[in-house]
Amino acid sequence: MSDSKPAGQFLDAAIGLLQRVRDEEAGNIEAAGVLLADTVANGGRLFAFGAGHSSLPAQDVVYRAGGLALMNLLAVPGAVGVDVMPATLGSALERVDGLASAVLDSSPLRAGDALVIISLSGRNALPVEMASHARALGVKVIGVTSVAYATETTSRHVSGTYLKDHCDLVLDSKIAVGDAELTLDTVPAPFAPASTVVTAALLQAVMATTASTLADRGIEPPLLRSGNVDGGHEWNGRVFEEYAERIFYRR
DSSP: OOOSSHHHHHHHHHHHHHHHHHHHSHHHHHHHHHHHHHHHHTTOOEEEEEOGGGHHHHHHTSSOTTSBTTEEEOOOTTTSSSOSSSTHHHHHHTTOTTHHHHHHHTSSOOTTOEEEEEOSSOOSHHHHHHHHHHHHTTOEEEEEEOTTHHHHSOOOSTTOOOGGGGOSEEEEOOOOTTOOOBOOTTSSSOBOOOHHHHHHHHHHHHHHHHHHHHHHTTOOOOBOOOTTSTTHHHHHHHHHHHTGGGOOTTO
16 A cells, blocks of 8 residues: 655655566576676676765675675775765766776776676766776676666767666666656655665675575675674684685775
8 A cells, every 4th residue: 555655655666666676677687696606606806886876886785794795896086975075076077088997997807807887877978988998808797777768868978878788787777767756746856766775675686696696506605794793703804814815895
């Protein structure tokens, strides 16, 4: 039964989007989890990138209790969050040509690694160029985006393409253009964005698939435990030592 209050309406909208992702993206989620499991099994490293608020789901899978220890954050200075001043600088950096290539060329990514790129619109130069250049380096790319933007907006990359056009796999978050789930006659703009909760859940579904796929192959998934659980720090220390050459946030 739907709720007539804005809080309930938002939660209903988020639940509806999660159900769509579960039902419509199941095959792609499975394929993405297997791709990451293949990368781990073959000695590769895992990276995640998102700019602005798209960095939040990326951060959610890095150094996370219950998550894969091998997932590293690929950071672009000034573009990761809203901690830069002015906050609008991050949005401006997403439209700078050449920035992604410079970041990748100075990063530890190499052929055989996998990179998850999160961009709600997928239209800006930074995610498009990052995906294209990463694949040229021999890196497998998983794009997490709202495919609707590719038909309802104009690309800001010189090629006229979107993130989805440069990926080995695409996960569609189903978020509507504008990322606002609610409207009211008394409010002049749509409000209540759901992209963060949906994209974070989508990526955790991929991580769960990766862990279970590795286990099915007889490979212990390199998972982290909470430091607030007895024995957690000792467990994590063993994982960090075993996979030291593939975990870059420890350096």
